[in-house]
Amino acid sequence: MLTRYKMTMAYDGHLFHGFQLQPDQRTVQGTVEDALKKMTKGKRVIVQGSGRTDAGVHAIGQVIHFDYPGKTIPANRMILAMNSMMPMDIIFNKCQIVDEDFHARYSIKGKWYRYRVSLDHFVNPFKRFYTGHFPYQLNISKMQEAARDLLGKHDFTSFAASGGQIEDKVRTIYYVNIEKDEKENEVIFDFIGSGFLYNMVRIMVAALLEIGNGRRPIHDLKRVISAKDRQEVRQTAQASGLYLYHVFYEDIPQKYRQDQHL
């Protein structure tokens, strides 16, 4: 008998070689699968994530599912058992028993990524693993205006790192918000979309920072999108600032559908 569990987790990515299982590397998937192997006394339970995160990238709301063999464990007991076996840099915050038709990856309706950029003059020791760093002149309202050009359905070839294996590069961006956190001296970028290509958020942030710094015209992203050429944006913002913030399995709430009000 198999029971399918959906679990929501946060992790500090700075000591992981990313989410996906790799031989001889410390990965999130590997760490969770090792714990499940102990619980099942040796059976391999495959963990399916909503998607991969790269080395150094964090998660606030990553979602996984797995099929647990043997006797069903109540969800509130499963979360305690799993948390007791996790290292300090992973925490499960939610656990539900779900139907077999739920799939952490294929049931997705959208994803929310957050990117934090520290504006401190020097790299802040407390933020070195948790933010990107941009100690240059930055006009936030320019970036806010530019970000509107990303909204809607586009071919994002120009924003996909080579190395991705996905052919179809059309995605829809539903929501972009860029805000200054005065207390932390950071800029926070939020992106909600149907899905994101390899490194796409980090490349969009890099391009937006160039606009905020005045090195690109304010509506340059329109041109970059239509060029369908990765060489149009050569920079990629650092992994340390990126957070998989939330995964939507229900329709995106109307308040996040800026694309419908263009």
Place this chain on the structure above:
Amino acid sequence: MLTRYKMTMAYDGHLFHGFQLQPDQRTVQGTVEDALKKMTKGKRVIVQGSGRTDAGVHAIGQVIHFDYPGKTIPANRMILAMNSMMPMDIIFNKCQIVDEDFHARYSIKGKWYRYRVSLDHFVNPFKRFYTGHFPYQLNISKMQEAARDLLGKHDFTSFAASGGQIEDKVRTIYYVNIEKDEKENEVIFDFIGSGFLYNMVRIMVAALLEIGNGRRPIHDLKRVISAKDRQEVRQTAQASGLYLYHVFYEDIPQKYRQDQHL
């Protein structure tokens, strides 16, 4: 010729075996002295801190001084040179050339420590190195009332870990503030005093948390202080939540002299 430099620094303590130089251990003092040794092409320059911080304890405003031999380097050049040689977990934020009568330790008029406690149900992966953790019931106004009993000049023997070598255990606490940070779900403790004994802040926080949890009567600290017995408080809050926040070399500003308004 010697030039005395006063420098203010922040460090993330989680990968250091404390401030003080120790053979074969990574320490803050050792790291700074190694950099100075490179600058002086092999001469040892002794770094004097305002005081030690333990393994895992952080600093936002630690102050050091040292006497640099040879040609005087302007302060704005010194800070750039030093920062370029520091690892990512140390940053210098200020540098001044000072008179020989300035001493990072002996010129102190007071110190400010901050302690952060996360109230999250599980340990938050992003805060494991940066906060203490108290996932129990907590009444903040009780702690605020109790903290007033610490103000003023007292013999703090009950709050000094064994291992300290200091005979005179009389210190003055000028200011205590305890506040909830709703957004972070943390309690922030601030203490300003003439000086603090070994582990004193962490022991005071542990006792205050017991009061906030209802395991000690609200004015128990009066009794604990007069007992002059470390056994009265057996707990010590974790190192990870503690920050040396500021060192005062001038008179403590009036707004922080709560002890004068008792």
